[in-house]
Amino acid sequence: MTSEQLRAFLEVARAGRLATAARGLGLSQSGLSRQLQSLEAALGTRLLVRTPGGTVLTDAGERFLPHAQRALDALTAGTSELERLSGTPHGVVSLGTLHTVGAYLLPDIIPAFARQFPEVRPRLSEGLAPAMEEGVARGALDLAILSLPVRRADLVAQRLWEESLVLAVPRGHRLTKSGKPVTMDEAVEEPWVVIPGMSGTRAMEAACEARGVTPRLAVETDNAEAMRRMVERGLGVAMVPQLMARDHHAQGFDVVPLARAGVKRQVALIHRGEGYLTAAARALKSFIVESVRAMPEPWGTRKAAPGARVR
Template identity: 65%
Template sequence: MNTEQLKAFVQVAREGRLTVAAKQLGVSQPGLSRQLQALETELGVRLLVRAPGGVVLTDAGERFLPHARRALEALAVGTAELGALTSTPRGTVSLGALQSVGTYLLPELVRAFKGRYPEVLPRLSEGLHDELEGRVASGELDLCIVALPLRRVDLVAQKLWEEELVLAVPRGHRLTKLKRPVELSEVVEEPLVVIPGMSGTYALEAACEGKGVKPRVAVEMDSAEGLRRMVERGLGVALLPALMTRDHASRDFDVVEVTKGGPRRQVALVHRGEEYLTAAARALKTFIVDALRRSRHE
């Protein structure tokens, strides 16, 4: 029995699907299946069975799951304590982030971080809020950057910044010509380009509901950069965090502010607690917090 097998089992139990769990772990599905089979052989019992809707735990699997989680948690704490003895951070640190953060903020931050800590390997991934929270809680990620509030009470959050949501519209759009901030109620008849699960999407849906209008969704995306490109091509408008529109002057879209009191988001760095962080994870956490604090005062 090894940690990779335990991680495979815990991940499959959480996701309920081999394909999803394999993707999250960065392994092939056949490789994941072999790890699970080896674990079952070692234990001498079936832990999982395939069902039409995915994979379900057997009674033995349900009984073994909390023990597997505790074993991985104990290993993480032990690793973190040993890492604290190392004066020079090194090794891998895993950081998850919302797409808007991963695409438009992390590249420059990670470049600067690597310049200071060349022996640390950042392992970055993007995802939706609930997924990232779950991966931190399970120990799969050391840190994540998500919007507040948190869904879970067992995680620690440190606020990084707060920003408004703004409208990205095709160049020369009628909303641009108004030359003033607009109410979201003025946008409900527009074709919309959205990423399901984003805070801007929720705000637009709420505005449409308030006006008794069904949202005119022109395109659904799963890519932040793809969403901006759809706006540039005139397919619709999008409500985005200001972070995603900083370079709009050099791109083919305009930015229209929303009236005072409009939607905003608070962004935080999240982890399970200092005792779970390796030296590398603590170095990255401190670096991100300090870098963003300096940028606010420049």
């Protein structure tokens, strides 16, 4: 059996659906099914059964699950040791990111990384912080970039930057007329374009709850670019990080700062510890940290000091 087969089995066991697991692994459903079938053939037993409600583990699958996780962890640690000896980063690195980071920061970083480390292939996926934490803890992700706080005490987090959240509004929106920052009280009754679970969405929901107002949701999406384009088309407003709004003059929306210090998010890079990282993962981690540190800061209010860590 292979590490790819074990990773496929563990991801399906966690997600409960082939389609969800395939997206998390960056595979097609047919490719994922082949991995699972090969694993079951090697073991000589069924591990998973498809049902109308999703994919469930057989008794054999339940018994095999903890052994599969330990085996994958051992393979990862062994690979990391061998790569330390060779000193040449190569292979796939799985990196989970927040939607906005994947769309608005990594395109500035990954091409330069690929030029410097042509033998390393980053595999990117986007999601929400809780799911990415679990993915890193299980070994399905090598690294993840997410908002603090980190809920799991067994993960290492290196703070990358802190930034304010701002309102993205259609061009010429009434909230831009004064030219001054606005309070959340002035914005809560607007129609909203949201990504559920995003830090800006949580802040908007808290403000609405404080005022006793039910949020007017114009549309929900799971894609940062879709959210931006909905705002540009006048469907509603959105609370977004400054990272997403730094090039708004070249895009089709206006930005309104929030008064009273506003709302901020802290962004960190997390992993399970240096011992679990391959040479390729360590190279990508260091490259991201150094690239963020070297960038100008029109979008972030404070970046981490070198080596700053939180747990």
